[in-house]
Amino acid sequence: MSARFAVLLLGLLCAGTAMAGDAAQVAASHAWIRVMPGALPAGGYVVLENHGDHAVSLNAASSPVYADVMLHKSSTDTGMGRMEKVDMLAIPAHGKAALSPGGYHLMLMKAGAPVKVGDKVRIVLQFTDGSALAVDFEAKPANTVDGGDTSEMHHH
Amino acid sequence: MKPRRLVRALLLLSLLLGSLLLAACQRGGELPWKLTNVSGHMPDLDFKLVDDRGKPVTGADYRGKVVLMYFGYTHCPDVCPLTLAQLHVVMQRLGPLADDARILFVSVDPARDTPDVMHAYVNAFDPHAVGLSGEPRALEALSKRYRSAYTREPDKGDGQYEVSHSSAIYIFDRDGKARLLSTAADAQDDLVHDLHLLLDIGAKP
Numbered sequence: 001m002s003a004r005f006a007v008l009l010l011g012l013l014c015a016g017t018a019m020a021g022d023a024a025q026v027a028a029s030h031a032w033i034r035v036m037p038g039a040l041p042a043g044g045y046v047v048l049e050n051h052g053d054h055a056v057s058l059n060a061a062s063s064p065v066y067a068d069v070m071l072h073k074s075s076t077d078t079g080m081g082r083m084e085k086v087d088m089l090a091i092p093a094h095g096k097a098a099l100s101p102g103g104y105h106l107m108l109m110k111a112g113a114p115v116k117v118g119d120k121v122r123i124v125l126q127f128t129d130g131s132a133l134a135v136d137f138e139a140k141p142a143n144t145v146d147g148g149d150t151s152e153m154h155h156h
Numbered sequence: 157m158k159p160r161r162l163v164r165a166l167l168l169l170s171l172l173l174g175s176l177l178l179a180a181c182q183r184g185g186e187l188p189w190k191l192t193n194v195s196g197h198m199p200d201l202d203f204k205l206v207d208d209r210g211k212p213v214t215g216a217d218y219r220g221k222v223v224l225m226y227f228g229y230t231h232c233p234d235v236c237p238l239t240l241a242q243l244h245v246v247m248q249r250l251g252p253l254a255d256d257a258r259i260l261f262v263s264v265d266p267a268r269d270t271p272d273v274m275h276a277y278v279n280a281f282d283p284h285a286v287g288l289s290g291e292p293r294a295l296e297a298l299s300k301r302y303r304s305a306y307t308r309e310p311d312k313g314d315g316q317y318e319v320s321h322s323s324a325i326y327i328f329d330r331d332g333k334a335r336l337l338s339t340a341a342d343a344q345d346d347l348v349h350d351l352h353l354l355l356d357i358g359a360k361p
Contacts, residue, residue: 037276142280
């Protein structure tokens with residue numbers, strides 16, 4: 001329990017570091033997680049809008065809940081379902097980038113405690129300039145096709 | 157007078173026969189499919205695997221049902237859940253008819269996908285879904301039978317790995333005959349349309 005608290009505190013501290021920089025010009029919406037049974041990896045999805053005059057790049061993410069968060073991209077080109085790790089995702093100036101099922105997504109692994117449908121899970125999105133944006137993702141059932149109908153956002 | 161009447165009768169008869177033949181064709185596989193028709197180009201449903209309750213099953217156990225077969229694995233966080241979630245919506249759209257359909261989710265990752273894991277996984281999506289796993293050789297044989305391919309990608313160092321796999325959905329009629337192929341590019345309406353047609357033909361159990 002105290003370990004979990006420490007992780008949580010660490011997460012909050014991380015979130016606290018999210019201030020100016022690229023993160024400040026990015027708005028997150030439609031943030032959700034597909035909750036999978038047991039300890040199976042889950043997908044995290046969010047729409048990122050860049051209101052700034054210069055492009056920004058998402059290059060990492062972390063969470064107080066999942067020990068392992070990776071930026072991935074799925075593709076079904078040539079009839080093969082594949083997944084690959086990506087180093088960064090660019091969001092053009094005054095543009096949008098969507099992490100959505102079947103494309104870019106966050107692969108969430110090693111949850112410290114089981115994530116239940118309805119939970120809000122904080123994920124901190126990190127940008128190449130070192131700034132960060134904390135976003136609360138809503139945990140949705142496994143059989144959700146596209147859960148991006150609600151949004152939670154925290155700007156720092 | 158008489159020969160003209162005969163000609164007319166013959167004409168009428170041929171018209172009648174023609175429309176009968178047309179109707180017969182419609183029954184015999186010339187249905188207005190919207191998905192890719194693979195009738196006669198792929199082998200019947202046949203396998204020896206283990207279902208998600210740990211029971212040995214064969215293709216014959218699913219005769220009488222329209223089968224949607226999809227290869228995937230439970231540690232696949234994005235494409236497999238998306239496909240199964242979409243199939244869940246399709247089943248909901250079929251309503252009570254869905255009871256005559258089964259989604260067979262075949263594992264391409266037998267090392268991690270035990271019946272228990274598969275059971276929790278498929279049940280998170282749809283009550284008509286069955287998780288099939290089994291001997292690696294049996295799974296390979298099934299995959300080869302449908303010219304489906306899968307590759308285990310290199311280990312990421314912590315025992316975690318991905319498996320690339322064919323993303324098509326193979327659809328069989330109630331007699332276990334391969335009928336249609338559906339890909340991610342197909343509209344959901346087309347899948348629902350064709351399943352209605354398939355559920356309408358063949359011997360019901």
